[in-house]
């Protein structure tokens with residue numbers, strides 16, 4: 001069922017797990033994460049970046065909403081890295097239940113101003129808002145992008161940012177980067193900074209660039225209070241590696257999507273399964289009483 005980002009993340013924070021936010025950039029990847037979440041009984045966030053939305057077309061959101069309405073798994077549809085108020089409004093109109101406004105590249109006061117405006121608009125129609133303070137790194141070829149040098153989130157500023165903007169969740173910069181790290185780069189999360197932020201801020205915290213960080217660090221970040229982790233590259237890599245293998249090894253007659261993609265979906269699904277387990281999100285559907293409330297409210 002479709003729920004808001006706030007409904008999702010408040011439950012995750014209270015129950016000490018992190019919701020995977022999958023950037024499933026195609027219908028095939030959507031199938032993979034739906035099957036994984038159903039099997040694992042794990043709530044998840046369907047994240048769509050503006051560049052992905054442009055490629056997928058607006059009608060893709062209707063497909064995601066259909067899936068949500070026909071599943072007992074709590075799902076939020078989230079705009080990843082909204083860059084402008086126009087993009088946020090467009091997403092709200094399509095039925096997203098959560099939006100991110102990313103003005104983290106702007107000076108502090110301007111970031112607050114833009115975020116306040118988005119919160120006013122989104123909250124007036126019950127849509128949740130994530131914003132970012134500090135900057136996430138960029139390893140190169142991702143839709144999300146980022147900066148070459150990470151600016152760590154300042155815990156005191158985070159507290160001020162949250163109280164002045166009234167956002168529902170905060171993306172923090174603690175040393176992750178979008179994409180997969182080059183072989184010579186060893187990512188290291190500043191868990192000490194995360195600990196300070198969790199003490200200063202009491203809304204759910206979000207980790208971007210969670211692909212390819214060591215599992216132990218991610219698990220520790222979840223224990224410390226990260227409630228949402230974005231996963232984009234890892235599921236796409238599993239999918240495309242299998243796709244490459246099939247297309248390179250098969251005879252030239254292979255062309256039917258239903259012959260090419262099922263194996264790719266299965267491999268992608270395994271990666272989604274691993275992330276769900278790592279984030280302690282398996283079997284967490286039971287933490288949500290929303291479905292029963294909706295059913296009772298409908299007089300069924």
Ligand SMILES: [Zn+2]
Nearest residue numbers: 144208209230
């Ligand atoms: Zn991101």
